[in-house]
Amino acid sequence: MKIAIIGCGAMGSVYAGLLGSRGNDVLVVDHWAEHIQAMADKGLHLTGASGDRQVTLRAYSDVPQETVDLVIIASKAAQAGAAARQARPLLGPSTVVLTIQNGLGSADDVAQAVGAERLAIGIAAAFGASLPQAGHAHHNGMAAVRMGAYATLGTASLERVAAVWQDAGFNAEPVQDVAAMQWEKLICNVAYSAPCTLSGLTVGQVMADTHISGVSQAAATEAWQIARARGIALSVTDPIAHVQAFGARIPDAKPSVMLDHERGRISEIDYINGAIAKEAGKCSKAAPVNATLTALVKQRESSFTTARTR
The missing domain is CATH 1.10.1040.10 (N-(1-d-carboxylethyl)-l-norvaline Dehydrogenase; domain 2)
Structure with missing residues (x-):
């Protein structure tokens, strides 16, 4: 699957590392120039609960002009709407957007930016992620990733996205009651x-x-x-x-x-x-x-x- 991750902080880097390690074409976009440069030069070093690995990714400071299958909005909640607007050039007719933030409220901002019909809300539990330095992400756990439709996204699309996460080693499942x-x-x-x-x-x-x-x-x-x-x-x-x-x-x-x-x-x-x-x-x-x-x-x-x- 061709996947774009907008907001490659600690959690976004964990997602990128594991999804990229399974052969998905993963591109990441973030404003931290040193992190982007380190990943572009040497790949992402991911350590912790999932093991120790170096993963090749495509890393950008600005969103490239190409269409992807899945956009993951992994920014902080207050920046999720802006990140979703930034991701618009990546959207094709069948692109799914999965937004994963802590708390309540940010998904409404994302829906306004990309359309409610393509949006899934994700929850990631007990990762304890951090960025020790540029190009290096660490996580203490990875209990679960759950995802559900924000509005009318179909079950088949949710299951397809969940399957990609499962293949990358995540305990991922679609749910009905978001x-x-x-x-x-x-x-x-x-x-x-x-x-x-x-x-x-x-x-x-x-x-x-x-x-x-x-x-x-x-x-x-x-x-x-x-x-x-x-x-x-x-x-x-x-x-x-x-x-x-x-x-x-x-x-x-x-x-x-x-x-x-x-x-x-x-x-x-x-x-x-x-x-x-x-x-x-x-x-x-x-x-x-x-x-x-x-x-x-x-x-x-x-x-x-x-x-x-x-």
Whole structure:
């Protein structure tokens, strides 16, 4: 399959490395010039849960003028709409767009840019991805990739895309209820994104810490309660057990919000912990735990001078 990945940060690089290692024609587009140059010169070095490999890719700073079978939008949530608009030259009549971000809300921006009928929403769980240096991606896990239609994308198209991911070693499956899929991942995200960032602890350290573990569990429980109030058909019956099982797979990981703060970058907290308070308002509820965590993260970000998204 001919695949374009827009936003080749930590997660996008993991996708690119594994998909490219299985003979797919993978091109990546990113604004980080050193990363693009390193991949163009030597390929992508991918280490971690999937092994150690060097993968040849086509790497670009600007979108090339060619049509692909699959576009993967792997940018941060706040930049997903812009990334999708950038990807328009890659779209043919049958091109599928798969957008994979943390949190809620960014898929609507992507749909406006590329058309709802070709769009799938993806969820990636427990990867713990990072970029140690230009041209090198590392990940601590790779529990699951799930994807569902945003609107009217057909089952056959979803299954074809999932099969390519499965062939590359991902635990990938198409799902019918995309809202439940998003919320079940979001409950995990809120448990660790803000608590890890504010405390400076990894996922496993948050789970073990006497003080911050209670905050993490409260954020997850509150998100679970709001999801139920919003009528989401969750399969999760115990939110604390849910997030503990998630965290146990990547105890050494730092959430993407924490990695952004370590580099002085504005994070996507509005789409993660911040999304819970917004969703609560839609059902006349409040989400004080997640609202407070969001405010604390954003207060720290008020001193940042850049919103770069590598």
